[in-house]
Amino acid sequence: MLDQKAHKPHERLAAHLKDDLSQVDEMIRARMASEHAPRIPEVTAHLVDAGGKRLRPMLTLASARLCGYEGGHHIHLATAVEFIHTATLLHDDVVDESGQRRGRPTANLLWDNKSSVLVGDYLFARSFQLMTEADSLRVLQVLSNASATITEGEVLQLTAAQDLGTTEDTYFKVVRGKTAALFAAATEVGGILAGVSEDRIKALHDYGDALGIAFQVVDDLLDFWGGDATGKNIGDDFRERKLTLPIIKAIARGDDEERAFWKRTLEKNDQRDGDLERALEIMTAHGALDDTRAAALDWAARAKACLDALPEDPIRDMLSDIADYVVARLN
Amino acid sequence: MLDQKAHKPHERLAAHLKDDLSQVDEMIRARMASEHAPRIPEVTAHLVDAGGKRLRPMLTLASARLCGYEGGHHIHLATAVEFIHTATLLHDDVVDESGQRRGRPTANLLWDNKSSVLVGDYLFARSFQLMTEADSLRVLQVLSNASATITEGEVLQLTAAQDLGTTEDTYFKVVRGKTAALFAAATEVGGILAGVSEDRIKALHDYGDALGIAFQVVDDLLDFWGGDATGKNIGDDFRERKLTLPIIKAIARGDDEERAFWKRTLEKNDQRDGDLERALEIMTAHGALDDTRAAALDWAARAKACLDALPEDPIRDMLSDIADYVVARLN
Known part of the structure; x- marks a missing residue:
């Protein structure tokens, strides 16, 4: 049943779970509809059709199947997970936009903000409706x-932004919130649905958690390392003054002159031509990029180790390959 | 145990449910806390302390008690209901770009849109955590x-705004969404928790639904009738070009000259000095304000009629008085 053209591990997993995934697609379309407010699927379709890799719902499907689940509720939960993810993306747009534009937004932008807030809320409510159907x-x-942890992570990120005192500990709290919490929940609920032992449920949770952290650390590193694969421009986080792991490491190792540079560019938001290049230079000099890469590799290894507690299965091997693949983006 | 100074029916109900309400207050404070993101309770405390009348959580407590509930989970559900309400207020302020709520500056002005969006999300997630604890x-x-209906109502309101073709039917769909859905759910879950008959659960739902509609119709009328009690300025809805019941009725009864007036002020957003006065004049001439008042009285009467299916109890009398009181704001 494997798609011959599928070389990347998440594509192989998608091919393996093809039938489940097409049911999820169908449920996404059915449940984002609104009888009373046709604007809702218009907004959502844009995001849902743009597609993404459906990585999070795929993790739920994979966990349930790996644990021998034979029922149909993993479709509901995978759809719920995708809705939560889409809702946070919609709200992130508002949060990021409002940082850049002060004063009154244009009518067009205004409509987008309103839609993003309300349609995000709608998907969030819909996701809980779906969960109640899974009867657990x-x-x-x-x-x-x-969901609570995701939001705490985002708020923490806001309050930690532009703060040179941000520690690696705070960074990982933010990452657990904004990324790893949903990965971990996505894998965990597959095991809960299948009714496996607490050890296996914990292993699934810990796999998702470590995978999510590896994923986000790589994402933050790619912001400096080479942005093509992510669709981001190099240096976006620097320009938005986000304190990500490479910068936090470089700040901790810097001298007074470098500290003044970070203070000016990140705290005081006085950024000039050549500053991004200078930031890269400082990070490279302190090995901050290499050490961030090592951290990502370590989290991917931890994710793989969690899989030992789970049954041997082609899905388990693919989950292991996905952990490798997440950090392979760095090569 | 009745507070001698409590004359208004919701104050009498609050006095009657004093112990439950103070447990709700305690749970609100405990559950809006965030270990990782102290900004969250800062934003929420602002809204929660401003108080409001806690009408929605009180409806949950009252329903549960009226139905003879003896357990403790009504506290969780009442808190969840208040969190959903507060979350929608936070998001509404972003959507409406409003500057004032309950007579104080809104969170989005005091902090920023980011906090309003994220803290709303947090409260929404917290509300579902609380619900899972009620074990139903x-x-x-x-x-x-x-929650889904609330958001559909808000989106429908956005798409219907500035549309002179908005019907009373659409208006009531919006009102059911933005207001009545949470009132109805708040009363319904009290009955579910108490395990009463389906007839009584339906009566509780229908009471909340009708009360919520009466409440919102009155609110929309007060926007023209006299806004002091609501903390709104007279004519806010007109300036924001919201098609509320009095305007919809006036448009339907207007001549060509009046239609041109509505088109200019509401559709084209060309509002000038004296336009609000002219709008009031037209609405009065067509009896639109009086007829809206009659609709509110009718919905209050329907709410009271639902109570016949419920046990005789001082709480039932107070719920009946609350329905009267909601429309008494018009006198």
Whole structure:
């Protein structure tokens, strides 16, 4: 059944879970509809069709199948996970935009902001409707906890932004919130649905958590390392004054002159031509990029190690390959 | 135990439910806290302390008690209802770009849109955590359905805004969404928790629905009738070009000259000095304000009629008085 053209591990997993995934696609379309407010699927379709890799819902499907689940509720949960992810993307847009544009936005922009807020809320509510259909209070607990953690991570990121005192500890709290919490919940609920042992549920959670952290650390590194694969421009985080791991490492190792540079560019937002190049130079000199890469590799290795507790299965091998692939983006 | 100074029916109900309400206050404070993101309670405290009347959580407590509930989970559900309400207020302020709420500057002005969006999300997630603790999937269904309906109502309001073709039918769909859905869910879940008959659960739902509609119609009328009690300025909805019931009725009864007036002021957003006065004049001439008042009285009467299906109890009398009081704001 494997798609011959699928070389990347998440594509192989997608081919393996093809039938489940097409049911998820169908459910996404059905549940984002609104009888009373046709504007809702218009806004959502844009995001949902743009596609992404459906990585998070795929993790839920894979976990459930890996644990021998034979029912149909993993489709509901995978759809719920994708809705939560899409809702946070919509709200992130508002959060990031409002940072850049002060004063009154244009009518067009205004409409976008309104739609993003409300349609995000709609998807969030829909995701909880879907979860109730899976008939498991524990699943609802895990996913509502994850939702709270996601938001805490985003708020923490806001308050930590532009703060040169941000520690690696704070950085990882933010990353756990904004990325790893949903990965971990996505894998965990597959195991809960299948009714496996607490050890295996924990292993699934820890795999998702470590994978999510590796994923985000790589993303933050690619912002400096080479942005083509992510669709971001090199230096976006620097310009937005986000304190990501490479910068935090470089700041900690810098001398007074470098500290003044970070203070000017990140705290005081006085950025000039050549500053991004200078930032890269400083980070390279202190080995901050290499050490961030090592951290990403370490988290990917931790993710793979968690899989030992789970049954041997082609899906398990693909999940392991996905952990490798996440950091292979750095090569 | 009645507070002698409590004359208004919602104050009498609050006095009657004093112990429950103080537990709700305690839970609100405990659950809006965030270990990782102290900004969250700062933003929320602003809204939660400003108080409001806690009408929605009180409806949940009242329903549960009226139905003989003896457990403790009504506290969780009442807190969840208040969190959903507060989350929608935070997001509404971003959508409306409003500057004032409950007589104080809104969170989005005091902090920024980012905080309003994210803290709203946080409260929404927290509300679902609280619901899972009440151990009833049905309650989760009712409240996640209500959450979806709330958002549909808001989106519908956005798309109907500035549209002179908006019908009373659309208006009531919006009102059901933005207001009545949460009132109805708040009362319904009290009955579900108490395990009463389907007839009584439906009566509680219908009471909340009708009360919520009466409440919103009155609110929309007060925007023209006299705004002091609501903290709104007279004519806010007109300036924001919201098609509320009095305007919809006036448009439907207007002649060509009046239609041109509505077109200019509401569709084209060309509002000049004296336009609000002219709008009031037209609405008065067509009896649109009086007829809107009659509609509000009718919905309040429907709410009271639903209570017949419920047990005789001082709480039932107070719920009936609250329905009267909601429209008494018009006198």
